[in-house]
Amino acid sequence: MTAELVRGQNHPLPHTRLEIRVSAGAPVIAGATLADETGRVTGPEWVAHPGSPALPGLEVSRQAAADHRLAVDLGALPEAAHRVTLLLALPGTPGGPARFGAVAAPFAAVTALDGTEVASYTITGLDTESAVVALELYRRQGAWKVRAVGQGYAGGLAAMLADQGLDRAAELAAAIHEAVAHGMDRSVAAPPPRTAEGDRARHGAALSASGVPADTAPAGPAAGPLTGAAAGPAGPADTTATGAAAAPPPGGPVAGGPISYAHPGRAAAAPPPAAAGRPQADPGPHGEPGRPATPVAGDASGWSMDERLYNQVWGMFEDLARTTAAYRSAVDFAESRMDQELDRVLSDPRSRIGSAGDAARAEARAKCDDLTARAREALDRDLAQLTAESEVVEPALPVAYAGWDNPVWHGYRVPREAPMALRLGDLHLPESPELRIPMLMRLPLERGLWIDSGRAGSEAAIVMDDAELRRLAVDTAVLHAARLLAVHPAGQYTVHVIDPAGAAAASFAPLTASGVLAAPPASGAHGVASVLSHLTQRVELVRMAVGGGATDALPPDLDTADQLLIVNDFPHGFDDRAVTQLRYLADEGPAVGVHLLLVADREDAAAYGPVLDPLWRSLLRLTPVPDDHLADPWVGHAWTYEPPRLPAGSGVLRQVLSQVVEARTNWRR
Amino acid sequence: MTKGQAISLQKSDGGTLTAVRMGLGWQAAPRRGLFGSRTREVDLDASAVLFAEKQPVDVVFFRHLVSDDGSVRHTGDNLVGGAGQGGDDEAILVDLQRVPVHIDQIVFTVNSFTGQTFQEVQNAFCRIVDETNGQELARYTLDGGGQYTAQIMAKVHRAGSGWQMTALGNPANGRTFQDLMPSILPHL
Numbered sequence: 138m139t140a141e142l143v144r145g146q147n148h149p150l151p152h153t154r155l156e157i158r159v160s161a162g163a164p165v166i167a168g169a170t171l172a173d174e175t176g177r178v179t180g181p182e183w184v185a186h187p188g189s190p191a192l193p194g195l196e197v198s199r200q201a202a203a204d205h206r207l208a209v210d211l212g213a214l215p216e217a218a219h220r221v222t223l224l225l226a227l228p229g230t231p232g233g234p235a236r237f238g239a240v241a242a243p244f245a246a247v248t249a250l251d252g253t254e255v256a257s258y259t260i261t262g263l264d265t266e267s268a269v270v271a272l273e274l275y276r277r278q279g280a281w282k283v284r285a286v287g288q289g290y291a292g293g294l295a296a297m298l299a300d301q302g303l304d305r306a307a308e309l310a311a312a313i314h315e316a317v318a319h320g321m322d323r324s325v326a327a328p329p330p331r332t333a334e335g336d337r338a339r340h341g342a343a344l345s346a347s348g349v350p351a352d353t354a355p356a357g358p359a360a361g362p363l364t365g366a367a368a369g370p371a372g373p374a375d376t377t378a379t380g381a382a383a384a385p386p387p388g389g390p391v392a393g394g395p396i397s398y399a400h401p402g403r404a405a406a407a408p409p410p411a412a413a414g415r416p417q418a419d420p421g422p423h424g425e426p427g428r429p430a431t432p433v434a435g436d437a438s439g440w441s442m443d444e445r446l447y448n449q450v451w452g453m454f455e456d457l458a459r460t461t462a463a464y465r466s467a468v469d470f471a472e473s474r475m476d477q478e479l480d481r482v483l484s485d486p487r488s489r490i491g492s493a494g495d496a497a498r499a500e501a502r503a504k505c506d507d508l509t510a511r512a513r514e515a516l517d518r519d520l521a522q523l524t525a526e527s528e529v530v531e532p533a534l535p536v537a538y539a540g541w542d543n544p545v546w547h548g549y550r551v552p553r554e555a556p557m558a559l560r561l562g563d564l565h566l567p568e569s570p571e572l573r574i575p576m577l578m579r580l581p582l583e584r585g586l587w588i589d590s591g592r593a594g595s596e597a598a599i600v601m602d603d604a605e606l607r608r609l610a611v612d613t614a615v616l617h618a619a620r621l622l623a624v625h626p627a628g629q630y631t632v633h634v635i636d637p638a639g640a641a642a643a644s645f646a647p648l649t650a651s652g653v654l655a656a657p658p659a660s661g662a663h664g665v666a667s668v669l670s671h672l673t674q675r676v677e678l679v680r681m682a683v684g685g686g687a688t689d690a691l692p693p694d695l696d697t698a699d700q701l702l703i704v705n706d707f708p709h710g711f712d713d714r715a716v717t718q719l720r721y722l723a724d725e726g727p728a729v730g731v732h733l734l735l736v737a738d739r740e741d742a743a744a745y746g747p748v749l750d751p752l753w754r755s756l757l758r759l760t761p762v763p764d765d766h767l768a769d770p771w772v773g774h775a776w777t778y779e780p781p782r783l784p785a786g787s788g789v790l791r792q793v794l795s796q797v798v799e800a801r802t803n804w805r806r
Numbered sequence: 807m808t809k810g811q812a813i814s815l816q817k818s819d820g821g822t823l824t825a826v827r828m829g830l831g832w833q834a835a836p837r838r839g840l841f842g843s844r845t846r847e848v849d850l851d852a853s854a855v856l857f858a859e860k861q862p863v864d865v866v867f868f869r870h871l872v873s874d875d876g877s878v879r880h881t882g883d884n885l886v887g888g889a890g891q892g893g894d895d896e897a898i899l900v901d902l903q904r905v906p907v908h909i910d911q912i913v914f915t916v917n918s919f920t921g922q923t924f925q926e927v928q929n930a931f932c933r934i935v936d937e938t939n940g941q942e943l944a945r946y947t948l949d950g951g952g953q954y955t956a957q958i959m960a961k962v963h964r965a966g967s968g969w970q971m972t973a974l975g976n977p978a979n980g981r982t983f984q985d986l987m988p989s990i991l992p993h994l
Binding site: 455 | 858859861863864872874875876877904906907908
């Protein structure tokens with residue numbers, strides 16, 4: 138059992154041989170002082186620091202590091218020592234953080250030698266301090282205890298050492314800093330601010346075309362151990378229990394921190410059968426047995442709210458896929474069992490006469506209905522919980538993930554950094570058409586997008602007028618492009634348009650009128666060739682530079698922003714050379730920041746034959762009308778994709794794009 | 807508990823069991839000879855088969871780590887075993903409350919994928935643990951268990967509104983759970 142200490146709290150230590158583990162968002166110096174019964178450090182010989190790392194029973198690291206492990210043997214300490222104080226300080230290297238407020242909250246844990254944690258403490262609420270007393274281990278009536286201190290010093294090491302009663306504190310502090318500067322080149326880098334690459338790859342490849350479920354069983358956010366007791370949803374209110382800052386550490390180690398990001402309904406106890414019939418939507422108080430806890434937005438793991446919401450949405454996606462799989466499996470089973478039983482009744486000569494056969498048939502049907510009803514009950518219970526979660530999550534989504542009807546767009550400001558992902562539309566299943574899961578794709582897009590303007594592609598499209606469908610396809614493409622522009626920082630996203638026949642000028646109006654485009658939509662064979670050559674050249678240059686490790690040799694006038702090329706009516710106006718260039722961009726562009734958004738009817742390109750098949754396959758097909766062509770990566774259900782729509786009469790698109798243009802103008806200045 | 811013994815997975819306070827874990831542990835083969843790489847590694851695999859009225863519906867094993875409904879999860883394939891100190895090298899977690907309504911039995915099996923019989927494997931065991939409190943419900947020692955390459959370990963099945971567990975401990979032969987199907991069916 139780990140005790141998560143709050144400032145000032147103490148905890149008994151079961152052993153005298155211990156390890157203290159420290160992790161911080163940036164390299165820190167770890168040191169320790171010994172003090173006598175009166176709390177005084179008798180002299181520099183009782184200070185363990187990088188310049189003099191070992192004391193009897195105690196050793197600290199010689200260098201600054203983001204992670205420390207300090208071995209402590211309380212039994213081997215000098216007899217007179219009654220207190221061990223663990224100190225942390227920023228090394229103050231040029232370019233490094235100068236105050237703890239600028240880095241993730243440091244975390245310290247006391248563990249037994251086998252690694253089991255005894256007590257831990259996350260030091261929150263630090264600001265201008267550059268040195269902090271993290272923990273103290275002290276002797277009380279023959280037994281040792283640990284106390285969470287968290288006392289910071291804006292004056293740094295010197296102020297802290299002076300406070301402990303050392304005479305020549307400033308001198309000692311200087312010696313420590315010098316010793317650290319020596320060891321600095323061996324310093325361990327801070328942990329990366331985001332999840333590892335593996336996680337990206339997993340979700341990036343997660344949505345696959347229909348019928349080809351990605352061959353993965355990702356250990357998603359839900360893969361935690363099945364613990365019986367729900368960890369209790371930790372809303373912001375719970376974090377204040379530390380008595381310090383309410384904000385969770387932005388990038389700090391969360392493993393032992395006081396904040397539980399465990400999802401109440403996920404990988405935790407579901408309501409027991411007794412509660413199954415009860416309406417779940419009424420939010421019970423947290424932790425009341427038999428009810429799922431009230432859902433909270435951002436209730437998933439992640440280093441930032443952005444990432445937590447992303448993981449939460451993907452968790453809801455997986456939960457809906459799986460609970461529906463359970464339901465479908467049960468219904469299939471119930472029906473096949475009933476068919477078998479009915480067959481048996483039919484083939485049994487005794488049941489052909491009299492009422493025995495009718496009774497047997499009725500019984501078979503009743504068994505089927507009963508099982509189906511129980512399966513539906515379980516599904517409804519889960520749907521109610523997911524719906525309740527969706528109702529709190531949707532309003533909390535940032536613009537990158539929000540629907541166009543979300544009020545968050547009215548407060549739109551050009552962001553300072555790009556988000557993790559982008560909403561491309563909504564997904565739902567026929568069992569629960571009301572429950573829409575945002576379809577989030579990782580940024581930068583790993584594949585181009587293809588808005589299918591063909592009528593043959595889907596049932597909803599087949600009944601539509603051809604011209605109407607094409608117009609809708611371009612409108613949808615414009616919405617995707619506008620969102621991409623809106624979620625990137627000023628000047629970091631450039632959009633080009635190729636509209637060979639100028640057929641979609643009306644649909645492109647929001648982009649052209651606001652002035653967000655790099656140039657007016659290119660038309661005619663010449664326009665097509667010039668835009669494609671420009672982008673192809675850019676991809677070639679960047680690839681060569683990256684491949685040769687000479688990125689500084691790129692021409693200074695090169696636009697470093699990501700590029701999006703919208704092509705309407707492909708392959709209209711394309712000659713063979715242009716088609717080849719487009720295929721090159723589709724294959725090589727995403728890796729160097731050039732992305733495609735194709736509006737096309739595959740039938741129009743039929744003359745090219747199978748040559749273009751790789752191009753179509755390399756693009757993510759989206760539709761301008763609802764269509765069930767997307768599969769989830771876990772079970773492979775066919776999900777109905779719902780394209781984004783602007784609310785009728787909404788001016789939000791114009792307003793957002795004008796802000797993008799304004800921010801870009803200011804940025805160029 | 808002994809072979810064939812059934813225990814109800816009810817807690818002493820009357821609440822039913824909510825989550826069980828099947829753990830499998832064994833000791834990696836000792837390195838011998840001049841070339842450390844030329845050892846015969848032992849790969850045991852834990853699997854769980856979900857049945858609805860004696861029909862297999864879903865299987866959780868090293869190629870399908872999570873049942874489609876998400877109630878049964880395999881923690882991942884271990885190809886070589888562990889230190890042989892009693893820790894689980896592979897585990898399958900079952901959230902009994904999320905098991906679909908038509909699933910009425912879940913059978914746990916162990917196979918030797920690399921073909922060694924349990925006689926040749928050291929410190930091998932499998933056990934069923936109440937995941938909520940860590941209490942061990944059943945344990946079998948596999949090594950020295952004769953010329954078998956598989957064992958049908960135990961089944962959990964619905965009983966009333968809760969679940970019951972029956973220890974099977976039946977030896978069998980086979981490389982994966984598919985080979986075991988004929989031996990599993992009599993136990994359903």
